[in-house]
Amino acid sequence: MSQGPDPDHVTFTIDLTVEEARRRAEVVAALGPAWDPVAVLRDEEAAHALLYSGLDAEQQRIHAMLVAAGVLPGQEPGHAASH
16 A cells, blocks of 8 residues: 555555456356356357348348447357357
8 A cells, every 4th residue: 555645545456366266266167067158159149140130121221330330249250150
């Protein structure tokens, strides 16, 4: 801790690196051994494709505009491939 120019306030820092590592380990442990992140990503992409399927021309235009603006995710490379 260091005393700043204002005697009524004390400046201090906290390193949360260890706490964040512990939190992440607890999340992975809670997910359990059956958790398959690739399958989850594939299912999420299938849901995304289904959600935006069947759009009419105006809806497709609006969707493309929102993707271009970064409001909605597009189909960037790196998505899970189906086997």
